[in-house]
Amino acid sequence: MGLLDKFKRKKIEGIDDSTYLTLREERRISRENTKTIKEYERIRNRKNVSEEEYLTQMRDPANVVEFDNLHTYFFTDVGTVKAVNGVSFDIPQGKIVGVVGESGCGKSVTSLSLMQLVQAPTGQITQGSIRYQDEDGKCYDVTKMPRDKMLRIRGKDIAMIFQEPMTSLNPVFKVGEQMDEVILLHEEDSTDDSARERSIEMLNLVGIADVKKVYNSYPHELSGGMRQRVMIAMALLCNPRLIIADEPTTALDVTIQAQILELLRDVKEKINGSIMFITHDLGVIAEMADYVVVMYAGRIIEQGTVREIFHEPKHPYTIGLMRSKPGGHVEGDRLYSIRGQVPNPINMPNHCYFYNRCDKAMDICKRHYPAMTQFNSDHRAACFLYSDEILPEEKEDKEDGEGR
Amino acid sequence: MAIEKMDLTTTNDDILVVNNLKKYYPLSKFTIKKDPVSVRAVDDISFTIKRGTTMGLVGESGCGKTTVGRTILRLHEVTDGQVIFDGKDLAKVPRRKLRKMRPQMQMIFQDPYSSLSPRLPVGEIIGEAVKEHNIVPKSKYRSYILKVMRDCGLQPQYYYRYPHEFSGGQRQRISIARAVALNPKFIICDEPLSALDVSIQSQIINLMKDLQEQHGYTYLFISHDLSVVEYISDTIGVMYLGSMMEMGDKKKVFANPMHPYSKALLSAVPVSDPDVKMNRIVLKGDIPSPINPPSGCKFRTRCPYAMPICAEKAPVFKEYEENHKVACHLYSQD
Amino acid sequence: MAIDTEKGKKPDYTDMEDHIETDLEQNFRVISPGRMVTKRFFKSKLSIVGLAMIIFVFLFSFVGPFIINHTWGYKETQVFKIERNADMVSTAEFKGPDGRTYDYYDRSKTLVIFKAPPSRDHWLGTDTSGFDILTRLMYGGRISLIISFIVIILETFLGIILGGLAGYFGKWVDQVIMRIVDIFACLPGLPILLILSATINSIESIPAEHRIYYLMAFLTLMGWTGVARIVRGQILMLREQEYMMAAETTGIRPLNKIFRHLVPNTMPQLIVSATLGLGGVILYESTLSYLSLGVPFPRAAWGSMIALADPSRGQEILAYYPNMWVPAGLLIVIAVLGFSFIGDGLRDAFDPRMKR
Numbered sequence A: 001m002g003l004l005d006k007f008k009r010k011k012i013e014g015i016d017d018s019t020y021l022t023l024r025e026e027r028r029i030s031r032e033n034t035k036t037i038k039e040y041e042r043i044r045n046r047k048n049v050s051e052e053e054y055l056t057q058m059r060d061p062a063n064v065v066e067f068d069n070l071h072t073y074f075f076t077d078v079g080t081v082k083a084v085n086g087v088s089f090d091i092p093q094g095k096i097v098g099v100v101g102e103s104g105c106g107k108s109v110t111s112l113s114l115m116q117l118v119q120a121p122t123g124q125i126t127q128g129s130i131r132y133q134d135e136d137g138k139c140y141d142v143t144k145m146p147r148d149k150m151l152r153i154r155g156k157d158i159a160m161i162f163q164e165p166m167t168s169l170n171p172v173f174k175v176g177e178q179m180d181e182v183i184l185l186h187e188e189d190s191t192d193d194s195a196r197e198r199s200i201e202m203l204n205l206v207g208i209a210d211v212k213k214v215y216n217s218y219p220h221e222l223s224g225g226m227r228q229r230v231m232i233a234m235a236l237l238c239n240p241r242l243i244i245a246d247e248p249t250t251a252l253d254v255t256i257q258a259q260i261l262e263l264l265r266d267v268k269e270k271i272n273g274s275i276m277f278i279t280h281d282l283g284v285i286a287e288m289a290d291y292v293v294v295m296y297a298g299r300i301i302e303q304g305t306v307r308e309i310f311h312e313p314k315h316p317y318t319i320g321l322m323r324s325k326p327g328g329h330v331e332g333d334r335l336y337s338i339r340g341q342v343p344n345p346i347n348m349p350n351h352c353y354f355y356n357r358c359d360k361a362m363d364i365c366k367r368h369y370p371a372m373t374q375f376n377s378d379h380r381a382a383c384f385l386y387s388d389e390i391l392p393e394e395k396e397d398k399e400d401g402e403g404r
Numbered sequence B: 001m002a003i004e005k006m007d008l009t010t011t012n013d014d015i016l017v018v019n020n021l022k023k024y025y026p027l028s029k030f031t032i033k034k035d036p037v038s039v040r041a042v043d044d045i046s047f048t049i050k051r052g053t054t055m056g057l058v059g060e061s062g063c064g065k066t067t068v069g070r071t072i073l074r075l076h077e078v079t080d081g082q083v084i085f086d087g088k089d090l091a092k093v094p095r096r097k098l099r100k101m102r103p104q105m106q107m108i109f110q111d112p113y114s115s116l117s118p119r120l121p122v123g124e125i126i127g128e129a130v131k132e133h134n135i136v137p138k139s140k141y142r143s144y145i146l147k148v149m150r151d152c153g154l155q156p157q158y159y160y161r162y163p164h165e166f167s168g169g170q171r172q173r174i175s176i177a178r179a180v181a182l183n184p185k186f187i188i189c190d191e192p193l194s195a196l197d198v199s200i201q202s203q204i205i206n207l208m209k210d211l212q213e214q215h216g217y218t219y220l221f222i223s224h225d226l227s228v229v230e231y232i233s234d235t236i237g238v239m240y241l242g243s244m245m246e247m248g249d250k251k252k253v254f255a256n257p258m259h260p261y262s263k264a265l266l267s268a269v270p271v272s273d274p275d276v277k278m279n280r281i282v283l284k285g286d287i288p289s290p291i292n293p294p295s296g297c298k299f300r301t302r303c304p305y306a307m308p309i310c311a312e313k314a315p316v317f318k319e320y321e322e323n324h325k326v327a328c329h330l331y332s333q334d
Numbered sequence C: 001m002a003i004d005t006e007k008g009k010k011p012d013y014t015d016m017e018d019h020i021e022t023d024l025e026q027n028f029r030v031i032s033p034g035r036m037v038t039k040r041f042f043k044s045k046l047s048i049v050g051l052a053m054i055i056f057v058f059l060f061s062f063v064g065p066f067i068i069n070h071t072w073g074y075k076e077t078q079v080f081k082i083e084r085n086a087d088m089v090s091t092a093e094f095k096g097p098d099g100r101t102y103d104y105y106d107r108s109k110t111l112v113i114f115k116a117p118p119s120r121d122h123w124l125g126t127d128t129s130g131f132d133i134l135t136r137l138m139y140g141g142r143i144s145l146i147i148s149f150i151v152i153i154l155e156t157f158l159g160i161i162l163g164g165l166a167g168y169f170g171k172w173v174d175q176v177i178m179r180i181v182d183i184f185a186c187l188p189g190l191p192i193l194l195i196l197s198a199t200i201n202s203i204e205s206i207p208a209e210h211r212i213y214y215l216m217a218f219l220t221l222m223g224w225t226g227v228a229r230i231v232r233g234q235i236l237m238l239r240e241q242e243y244m245m246a247a248e249t250t251g252i253r254p255l256n257k258i259f260r261h262l263v264p265n266t267m268p269q270l271i272v273s274a275t276l277g278l279g280g281v282i283l284y285e286s287t288l289s290y291l292s293l294g295v296p297f298p299r300a301a302w303g304s305m306i307a308l309a310d311p312s313r314g315q316e317i318l319a320y321y322p323n324m325w326v327p328a329g330l331l332i333v334i335a336v337l338g339f340s341f342i343g344d345g346l347r348d349a350f351d352p353r354m355k356r
């Protein structure tokens, strides 16, 4: 049967349908998914998890969050989507960590995993841990934490700003009411008045001129930039230790984007928190981030400080991304472009995911997935071009490859 | 309001001449009042595009870029003004004739997801109008479509597939193929890149450049991404709230932006270099509503240089150096 | 090739080991839209139940008659005279000469040839005219289903055309058509149908067997407005899609635009509304037949079979012969519910966002 399918797909004037799963495959996937999901849900829904189970130790106490070999999979109808597939990085206290990558690379899922907001039951964290350190220095493993405990952290210690603020503001309540509610929910000794005071203070902080009016308006009455400001004000209400900003300026115009970026930087200084800044725009990252994580198809392919990434990018994908931006090209030159497109992380092979788009691809690249090569304490990339440790049987290949 | 009609001389060099184009959308459809409230989406815009060149149109969202494109193609009726395409005044062409003329001017849309009919296979989407207008003889039809698909970087086996099976970049290629298959002279690209990934954007830019070189297309390239416009266009127009603020040769505008808005816009573009600290002009406030634009200069509510005169009189759109026009009082004072 | 294709070892949907080197983009395959719909449809228990009900009704009505004909040779209007001695009870109340009220009660045996009770030859017995009830139920179902399908097809056809014109051309076309729709929609359906049917019945020049066509025409006239509204609304929404703008820029003829781009995209909604409508038509038809304004005697119809139990013609059948009317009632319930279940299932399957 597999043979028949291959036949169909390669046909040039083929009838469509070749890209579709057959009924048998579909059933098989469905059966496997049900089994796997049941297992994970059983573990998730346990009652009375003792605190020891999710208390851990940070690797470095200067970090707020540490992702350690995180795997988040979606068990969908077309196969297992390995949206996040072994991601490890740290968010240090008081720094901005930028996560870049094209759409579908797993940026959002990484942040949702941290918030325990991955869409269950299809989405499951299957491996790894996310360590979070709260103000008292206690350290939790978010992946093992029960949901009710998580509620106390989410929205209070870790706040989130989304691309389209309209989807996260409730259209039938006034902005002010929604802000007050957040405070009343998270801070036990707050009253209506104190909540209101704090909301207005925050709206002031994010540079809204006519605070009273905005406090009393409905979300749809505000412009996109204004809504994003409100979202930021809302995120700041409970003095978060970490703000996750998922493409906060993608839907905005450049002039408004400039305003919002400036605001975010200001705000970070004021509250002395950290920001996990997700975007696909290299320019924005260069401006905002201290550390950069470049993701591709669910994995980190390069990470380092912002200068390292922009001045000495190592991974061919990072280099390609920088070169394909139209700014600063030589007149009359063709724009550099990476061929092909980002794969959907289903049925990924066990070789370099960038292999079929890479200009520097070598033989070894299609046999193994490259390990991270460390350039210095911060900067590392996953690419065989820099790999010293050569597997014995691959030695010749590597030399061949470099000879090109 | 009295409008000075511009000179109607058209040289054969210009494929498109737009004169004092206006498009007002009435807010409610059933008013009998003589002067109903309306959205002034495009308010008195004039420009020309030379054959085989690319004009870039930039501006923030809602400033009327799309509306300019659509009224030029007469997808919406113009409120006032003229669009002269290839020597013909489009507003005077009867509907039936217009349909016959359509293949000459094509459009590529912003959203690759809603711009392809979900229930037609790719071959059909590209070829439908080719059949309808008899662009090629029936016997050559299929091979023609396959050739166009190949030119646009689509594999021939996609012929029978449906749009939902493709990613954004490939859908945009299909959209381009649909336009190109009709052998147009002039293509309006309405933010064709804004929904695409960075690496795909550069592929599409290259594709569009290649096609232009091969076939000599003229583009009106609408975008809010200044770096893309800088790369692809020969002339550039900067729009704000339905009016043209600055227009001219690309190099001149980028090297020496004169209008305060263009300056702010250019400085707001993030640069991919952490060590370059931009001398950024951060504009205050939001874009006003086009229903009730500010009096005088429309930009005055956000302009760092606003003067009293700016509220009283609208600045004239004037040429201050060759091929470089600006509408701002800063320069009109002697 | 590094990895040989061992059968059974790797899941057979990852058939890409040797393929991926050229095409990482196509390393997975999607489920075809048709199957996606099917899959979602069958996920809901209710739609499966509905489907089973409808399949049962169909088999019963269309295959049933052949089987009956084959095994027993019964026809729709074949009269069976089955003699039996039945108890006949008569009661009455009268006032005696003494001014008191007396109950009269008499029980005797008489010979009846109709209204036979269920037996091995006639599973559900025979009715007041001596027809075999089971056979009649099958023929009745056949006519109900045929009528409802024809009516729904006509309705949809009319609705697509008028709704499509209104939605596409807008302006005064839309105004005119939608006002007509409004008028039709605010007419009280049942009373009008009753009046019309009664009128047709009283016109003698119309032969009885043609009445059914008029009936279908009326039902269509009453029902098309819903479809027209759906199509118009859908088209107004689709018209704003960029692909319609694209069709305009490529200069495609208006008719092609309507029938190649717009109408196919309204199909899911139409299929749902048609399925949901089927049950409604069956109910209308049964009601009319119950009032003997629908399918004319001696043709069988579920409605007229229930009408036998009409209490105004005596309590006897209602009380003592449930075999004559209960099955017809049950079948109506099954058919109507079945179509609703399927319609709901289809709606959720086509548009999963509609759920909840």
Ligand SMILES: Nc1ncnc2c1ncn2[C@@H]1O[C@H](COP(=O)(O)OP(=O)(O)OP(=O)(O)O)[C@@H](O)[C@H]1O
Pocket (backbone or CB within 6 Å): B025, B039, B040, B041, B059, B060, B061, B062, B063, B064, B065, B066, B067, B068, B224, B290
């Ligand atoms: N059909 C319409 N009816 C009423 N108003 C409209 C219509 N189309 C556009 N407008 C208004 O006209 C103005 C210009 O819109 P337009 O779509 O041309 O902007 P744009 O520059 O293309 O923006 P974007 O970058 O978001 O695409 C906006 O204020 C918009 O709300």
Ligand SMILES: Nc1ncnc2c1ncn2[C@@H]1O[C@H](COP(=O)(O)OP(=O)(O)O)[C@@H](O)[C@H]1O
Pocket (backbone or CB within 6 Å): A074, A076, A081, A082, A083, A101, A102, A103, A104, A105, A106, A107, A108, A109, A110, A119, A122, A123, A344, A345
């Ligand atoms: N709820 C979901 N169900 C199934 N797949 C999902 C879901 N959310 C995300 N994915 C998949 O996970 C991958 C990563 O997605 P995401 O993190 O949203 O990408 P991005 O980098 O653009 O933020 C994508 O392939 C996406 O299709």
Ligand code: SF4
Pocket (backbone or CB within 6 Å): A315, A316, A317, A352, A353, A354, A355, A356, A358, A359, A360, A361, A362, A365, A370, A382, A383, A384, A385
């Ligand atoms: S490992 Fe090989 S294929 Fe992958 S990025 Fe490096 S050189 Fe390219």
Ligand code: SF4
Pocket (backbone or CB within 6 Å): B259, B260, B261, B297, B298, B299, B300, B301, B303, B304, B305, B306, B307, B310, B315, B327, B328, B329, B330
């Ligand atoms: S005319 Fe006045 S307000 Fe307008 S841009 Fe020039 S200086 Fe600014």
Ligand SMILES: [Mg+2]
Pocket (backbone or CB within 6 Å): A104, A107, A108
């Ligand atoms: Mg995302």
Ligand SMILES: [Mg+2]
Pocket (backbone or CB within 6 Å): B065, B066, B067, B110, B190, B191
């Ligand atoms: Mg637009």
